Amino acid sequence: DAKTTQPTSMDCAEGRAANLPCNHSTISGNEYVYWYRQIHSQGPQYIIHGLKNNETNEMASLIITEDRKSSTLILPHATLRDTAVYYCIVHASTSGTYKYIFGTGTRLKVLA
Amino acid sequence: DTAVSQTPKYLVTQMGNDKSIKCEQNLGHDTMYWYKQDSKKFLKIMFSYNNKELIINETVPNRFSPKSPDKAHLNLHINSLELGDSAVYFCASSHAPGQGDTEAFFGQGTRLTVV
Numbered sequence: 001d002a003k004t005t006q007p008t009s010m011d012c013a014e015g016r017a018a019n020l021p022c023n024h025s026t027i028s029g030n031e032y033v034y035w036y037r038q039i040h041s042q043g044p045q046y047i048i049h050g051l052k053n054n055e056t057n058e059m060a061s062l063i064i065t066e067d068r069k070s071s072t073l074i075l076p077h078a079t080l081r082d083t084a085v086y087y088c089i090v091h092a093s094t095s096g097t098y099k100y101i102f103g104t105g106t107r108l109k110v111l112a
Numbered sequence: 113d114t115a116v117s118q119t120p121k122y123l124v125t126q127m128g129n130d131k132s133i134k135c136e137q138n139l140g141h142d143t144m145y146w147y148k149q150d151s152k153k154f155l156k157i158m159f160s161y162n163n164k165e166l167i168i169n170e171t172v173p174n175r176f177s178p179k180s181p182d183k184a185h186l187n188l189h190i191n192s193l194e195l196g197d198s199a200v201y202f203c204a205s206s207h208a209p210g211q212g213d214t215e216a217f218f219g220q221g222t223r224l225t226v227v
Contacts, residue, residue, distance in 0.1 A: 032214065034214075034215065038155075041200060041221065042220055042221070043116070043202050043204075043218030043219050043220050043221055044155065044202070044204075044216075045218070046216065046217065049214065049215060085153070087155075097143050097160045097162050097167040097168060097208065097209070098143065098160075098206055098209065098214065098216065099157060099160065099168060100145075100157065102147075102154070102155035102156075104153075104154070
């Protein structure tokens with residue numbers, strides 16, 4: 001599975017857009033980009049995923065560059081409850097299962 | 113309705129003891145996982161089961177033995193507990209590849225403290 005690189009931490013003002021970057025320069029053609037977040041010590045929560053097209057759901061938008069070597073998770077209007085560690089994961093299915101490999105993530109702090 | 117539930121939420125035990133953590137999912141998923149999050153907050157996959165069959169074993173010590181009585185349950189039994197086993201253990205589930213949505217759902221974790 002391809003490795004990902006994310007900034008260690010970021011701050012964002014409440015109500016502003018939070019843009020979280022992720023580099024995955026060794027991504028393979030069949031590997032998807034997934035984003036999860038972990039609020040305090042709760043279980044990781046799925047946010048969004050994509051292959052090569054930009055994606056949007058009720059939580060966030062995912063922008064993937066044309067060469068697929070990087071992506072950006074966008075939280076359009078960050079709230080204090082979005083303070084969490086955000087993980088970018090790149091993987092494909094292997095041997096009949098998924099192997100989600102979490103990196104160190106980005107600790108996002110939303111400031112009032 | 114809790115999608116992936118783990119019990120207990122907290123577990124404090126002495127070195128050398130044997131303990132089990134239970135996990136149940138009501139999402140109809142075929143695949144279940146165990147992850148370990150250590151004190152440095154690294155989340156590492158331990159095991160993956162698909163239809164009660166072990167698929168992934170990430171060089172976890174033999175003291176850790178997962179057991180899947182059916183597709184909805186994946187329990188983790190740990191023998192001869194050591195101080196280094198102290199961590200938060202997360203259970204997760206997902207559809208198998210090609211069987212539906214690909215994201216995994218995680219439980220709320222079991223904080224194991226070995227003293």
